[in-house]
Amino acid sequence: MATGDTEERSDAVVLALDPGALRAVVAGSCGLGDESWRARVARLRTAPPFLVSRLWLDRPVRGDRPGFLGTSGYGPLDNVSVLNRWEGEAARWAARTGGSVLELHAYALSGGVGRETRQKELLAELHRVYPETRRARVVDARHEWRADCPLFPVGGYGDRPAVTTPTPGLVVAGDAVRTGLPVALMERAATSGFLAANALLGSWGLRGHPLWTVPEEGRGALLRWAARAAHDV
Template sequence: MQSEPRACVIIGGGVAGLTAALHLTERGLLPLVLEAEPAFLGGRWSTKPAVELTSADGRRWSFPAEHGIHGLWWQYKNLKAMAARHGFMPELVFADRQQWVHGESNGKILRCEMGRGVRRTILWPAPFHYGALSFYPPFVRMLTFSDIFKIPVVLGTLLTATAIDPLVEGVSLEGKTVADLCKGWPPRMTAFLATLARSGLSAHLDQVPAAGFIAFLRFYSLLRRDSQRFHYLPTDPETALIAPMAEKIVRAGAEIRKDARVERLERVGETGWVVFLENGEKIEALHVIVATDAPAASRIFNNSPTTAAITADMKWPEGRHTGVLRFWFSESPRKRTAEAGIISGDFILDNFFWLHRILNSFKEWHTATGGSALETHIYSQETLDLDDATIIAQAREAVERIFPKLKGKILHVTFQRNPPSHTLFGIGSLAHHMGVRTPFPGLSCCGDWVRNPLPALFLERAVATAILAANAALEEKGLPVFELEKYDKPEFFARLISGWISSARV
């Protein structure tokens, strides 16, 4: 053990851990960051080994691979503010069109561009903006008579969701899933919600907690029309954010260690901690920030006698596996094809992104060869239980059905399995869910799974809770803390309807 305790040890070198470290270094408090992964920082935004291809003219091409997180949404206020302050992510690509593709068992395929359809409604303010789709011919053609007849039922469910704020109320809606929310919904609207649930929370309707999904809807689309606006990174996350963050942290005098897996914690004195690594090393720290994913945090807390008596009875969000397939084609789809979309029905795929419309390396390859590249995601755990060859074969069939012009044009396919770290977000009281401020002095948490009333999810939640966790360490040292960026308020009618329905609930 070192002679002097560290001011702060951060367990986890993902976006949350690096954000906490960067903010501490800005105040002169130099942490030690411990990352279990031996090769990469960034967690779910880490970059994997590149895919190498050779084009017909003999030129070698390198395409960075990562987990498949592309969207930076309008309300990612703290992530964008941090990036702007440090000059990270200078370029962003606006997300213009998003398509809904639905496949029927009889082979029929329906499709509708929905990104603009909801985002650009002028006469339909939130939370009524989904009602505008009822007058949007491409969307209406997606529906059966039953769907059209039951549109008021769907809108009624959405309006009710405006009056429930699970993050602030600490409402868990115990035992309720999204399947309960959409009871009575018609078939294709249910299919649309199902793929939205899988794409957002990586689980089926009967597995996604209702409270978590309501929080997801409220943050990403329900309360403001512009919440659905988002941008893409034109480069891989390692280049755009992770490497510059790590470089700035180390240049300030802090330390980052890879291949440093933490086993448990032990309390020392009134507020100090000893961090036990798997390799037998012990590190003493005055403050510890746990910035891992939920499964790893659960393991560390429940392996630690100091904390296990309390944390053993807590609820920890489940970490879900995800899969990423990439296809390279010798030709390109029509120019007006939406650059991204969600997929429902009898396909094994859940969404797609045309990478040659988004990422610079793929754009360059497209310009030189005329080819195209598609990324698709799989979130169904049952599908991911299949072997790689079966998944690739079924995915190829699905892609050629959805984009028939590219049938027989596939040059190369890759399939990547991601570890079970995608958060199946659930909400409950602080008595049962770990918050930023833990029950233990000198110990705080951050990540997209951490309980906090912030109206934010995923990357933004990871960044915002990381700032709050860093503030906890700064307060102990008497150093100035950071103010969080404020999120845009719900639109006027969304506030009005929310208040009216909430009063009816009482």
């Protein structure tokens, strides 16, 4: 493995990267995989940017507000978390100051609208969702703008790279990786990490870590038959 002007030798490599970084590393490492695998990696897509705004307010939200609320019909706002209900540092800050710590998420934002404008839009939508926040002073704010989530086109499952690659000792892990199991997001990232470790351990004749998942078909023959019959109707 060569990075810049240094070279390191290793028995195995796990590429656990977001899709953009995986594309860049593979594109910049001509010896990895074969042509078809490299083309698959090059076809991985990155979802449009997301915004996470964390706000420290000078007053609490109403006592019956849930820790997490998914929203629809509030512009770009996708959800609101009252972090001080379930996160230690936020809870301590809120207890000390009498304020609250909220997090606003907006996913897959379309282009053409400036960051400042989007941040203001989220705050305005928060005021609609939780009107008691209209009079609150924002003591501090942090805004995370990123674009590193995988985008999954309809019908694209089969084209995604799996954990093992054509290069012995090279495995990939992450949410963009095809696992063959009914998992997604963090669960897929973690599951593919276990599968990658198991693939390497297996290649050295060592036992890996058993992975459990939900049943992928009915447990009894009769139920499987009934599910197939219902599907065929």
